[in-house]
Amino acid sequence: MTCVLAIDIGGTKLAAALVDETGSILRSATRPTPRADVMNALAALVTEVTTGGPPPVAAGIGCAGPIDLATGTVSPVNMPSWREFPLRDEVRRLTGLPTMLAGDAQCFALGEHWLGAGQGSDTLLGIVVSTGIGGGLVINGSPLLGPTGNAGHVGHMSVDPNGERCECGGLGCVERYSSGPNLVRWAVGHGWKGEPADARTLAEDAAAGDAVALAAFERGSRALAGMIASVTAATETTRVVVGGGVSMAGKVLFEPLARALDDVAGLAFVRAVRVVPSVLGVRASLAGAAKLALDHSPSS
Ligand SMILES: [Zn+2]
The missing domain is CATH 3.30.420.40 (ATPase, nucleotide binding domain)
Known part of the structure; x- marks a missing residue:
């Protein structure tokens, strides 16, 4: 052994x-x-x-x-x-x-590919949506690390070059729209009064039908969908595993994400990508x- x-x-x-x-x-x-x-x-x-x-x-x-x-x-x-x-x-x-x-x-991506929701996939994108947004790619079973180890920073892919300035200095990064604190920031700015004002409460309120909370997840999901479609077009990703605290929101994240991806993705191989929740957590x-x-x- x-x-x-x-x-x-x-x-x-x-x-x-x-x-x-x-x-x-x-x-x-x-x-x-x-x-x-x-x-x-x-x-x-x-x-x-x-x-x-x-x-x-x-x-x-x-x-x-x-x-x-x-x-x-x-x-x-x-x-x-x-x-x-x-x-x-x-x-x-x-x-x-x-x-x-x-x-x-x-x-996270390598672990899910080996033992979790990514098993059997050729090209896997793992995304961790939490305080920030991290990511990793596994291609034919091997992690793509990059020369300095920074490949997979999908949270800082720009989904709107005319959009908001990110903490990293970039413009329109997906993290600026879809991370937990940024979902909450947008919701609070649009009148949401959840207490405590965190991503978990926001998810609970969205599940209960609160219009602003639902809109925050719609908007965040759309940015994630743009990033996922772009990564898939570049690498022929076959599966995306989403983990991190915000993924615990479940349906209120994954349903608008599927709808947005259906809207954003065009080419058949991009539309074929499967997005699933983490099983290993x-x-x-x-x-x-x-x-x-x-x-x-x-x-x-
Ligand atoms: Zn950024």
């Missing part, structure tokens, strides 16, 4: 697991991401899952971005204590294992990190 160490690093949670080549989780543990000394917390977590378990042959890490694969460094937006932090080398030193690094949304990135390690383990 081949076993690898999978690590998922986010702004709120650190997770680690021992995973075998079938995707079974042999041991796992999580802990909150501390404000400082993150590496100490990660080292303790790794010790917890590896002690007494079968020895892993490689390690895979999915980390919140931005990352730089050329140097193996990470600078997660929500983790101010890590700026150009040499995560790949630190984990290699800690574990003595060959260590692979990718973005957390890239790992928060476990997808960890599964992807494991697959990354398995595919690059010395025995593979």
